[in-house]
Amino acid sequence: MSANNTQGRLSADAKAALLNRMRSTTPGGAAPVAAAATPHYDTSFATLPGFEQLKLMHAATNAFGIPNPFFRTHDVRAGATSVIGGKEVINFASYDYLGLNGAPEVMAAAHGAVDAYGTSVSASRIVAGERAFHRDFERELAAVYGTDDAIVYVSGHAANVATIGTLVGPRDVVFHDELMHNSAIVGTQLSRAHRRWFAHNDLDALEAMLAADRASYGRALIVVEGNYSMDGDAPDLARLVDLKQRYGAWLMVDEAHSLGVLGTRGLGIFEAQGIDPRSVDIWMGTLSKTLASCGGYIAGSKDLVDYLKLSAPGFVYSVGLSAPATLSALTALRLMLQEPERVARLQANSARFLAAAKAAGLDTGAADGHAILPVIVGDSLKAVVLSNLMLDRGVNVLPIIHPAVPNKAARLRFFVTAAHTPEQIDATVNILKEELPKTDAFIRKLAFAGISDMLEGGAGQG
Numbered sequence: 001m002s003a004n005n006t007q008g009r010l011s012a013d014a015k016a017a018l019l020n021r022m023r024s025t026t027p028g029g030a031a032p033v034a035a036a037a038t039p040h041y042d043t044s045f046a047t048l049p050g051f052e053q054l055k056l057m058h059a060a061t062n063a064f065g066i067p068n069p070f071f072r073t074h075d076v077r078a079g080a081t082s083v084i085g086g087k088e089v090i091n092f093a094s095y096d097y098l099g100l101n102g103a104p105e106v107m108a109a110a111h112g113a114v115d116a117y118g119t120s121v122s123a124s125r126i127v128a129g130e131r132a133f134h135r136d137f138e139r140e141l142a143a144v145y146g147t148d149d150a151i152v153y154v155s156g157h158a159a160n161v162a163t164i165g166t167l168v169g170p171r172d173v174v175f176h177d178e179l180m181h182n183s184a185i186v187g188t189q190l191s192r193a194h195r196r197w198f199a200h201n202d203l204d205a206l207e208a209m210l211a212a213d214r215a216s217y218g219r220a221l222i223v224v225e226g227n228y229s230m231d232g233d234a235p236d237l238a239r240l241v242d243l244k245q246r247y248g249a250w251l252m253v254d255e256a257h258s259l260g261v262l263g264t265r266g267l268g269i270f271e272a273q274g275i276d277p278r279s280v281d282i283w284m285g286t287l288s289k290t291l292a293s294c295g296g297y298i299a300g301s302k303d304l305v306d307y308l309k310l311s312a313p314g315f316v317y318s319v320g321l322s323a324p325a326t327l328s329a330l331t332a333l334r335l336m337l338q339e340p341e342r343v344a345r346l347q348a349n350s351a352r353f354l355a356a357a358k359a360a361g362l363d364t365g366a367a368d369g370h371a372i373l374p375v376i377v378g379d380s381l382k383a384v385v386l387s388n389l390m391l392d393r394g395v396n397v398l399p400i401i402h403p404a405v406p407n408k409a410a411r412l413r414f415f416v417t418a419a420h421t422p423e424q425i426d427a428t429v430n431i432l433k434e435e436l437p438k439t440d441a442f443i444r445k446l447a448f449a450g451i452s453d454m455l456e457g458g459a460g461q462g
């Protein structure tokens, strides 16, 4: 039977044939037949969980001529515009919120850092990698939050994994929002602490969990984001502070998408909601977004930072942040503070995009209009197809699909920045409005062929 029989439906036989064809072209994919007396140990990567579904999906999208929207290669520095495949596009796929990646001062700081210190500090900070610029940067980060100190790691993901993995263990519990970023979840899993998650921003549910279970554990950590990376909405920080105080827990807030975005000076959720930042135990952030660099940080009390600097494996056993990464981020932080008009421009652009999208009847989910703008299309393949149609029309925006979000919550995610012009925003929403209906016919064809249902399932983050 052919993959496209007269009905256009991909039968079970056709799917199996597709898989067999893939296995035969995958090195190591065909499982060797074990000799009778030799135990069979699986050494194939192709039998790892999820591998078959992934390959099947690729084969199916290839069969239907749908280009892969991931790993698109940019030919230049990606800002409000970029060049992909030799063609200039409006770019909504980079979280350079204040347009500081490429700012002359930031570039000069990176060049100067390379000239003075080279491209690497060539050791963990604890053993020969420490430089004065590390401490300067940590002090200035701590000043943002009014905390005693801060610690910088070589990646934001590593900052969450290493910090959570160091602070809690098997007797402890971590409560987190169901949409919490993967790095905090992986940190919790590796720590072997108990893990409890609550429905997105449902602090009544969190309180019920704390009331019912808090007493069963040693230490408790509540982890949330200040501006959620998939939905662009914020939790009620005052209530979280109250809960952590009443139930004897630490509160950790991941500000990856809040720094430079929320509050009139871009200081983040505490500024936007008028909360004393010292009432949060652990502030976390990344250098890869507003700060136009690469790395992550934790700000908090002296005890916390001292402890992490001696105990967190991702810090102790990993190289120190390089000079260009540190000094470009430090310069970006100073520019953020000196030029609040960048923050104001980002906020105006975000509000404009949200209002235009709503006026066009697009589903923007729970977005508050703070830099992250989801346009929910409700089907992973539809999101992929729409992303490709947008690129054809000169707009680069990436789909977020299962398992990053449930299939029914699949979306295009727009990162709005201070560098976008009102014209770019208006043109994009108009193109979106025109292209979205074109996906329906395509999706009907795929659904009929039995492709779409392969992608059904729950969120991978929780």
Ligand SMILES: Cc1ncc(COP(=O)(O)O)c(C=O)c1O
Residues within 6 Å of the ligand: 155, 156, 157, 158, 160, 181, 183, 225, 229, 254, 256, 257, 286, 287, 288, 289, 294, 295, 296
């Ligand atoms: C909420 C959140 N936390 C942590 C990270 C990890 O940061 P980085 O990419 O800088 O390692 C990300 C990355 O996108 C994020 O969105």
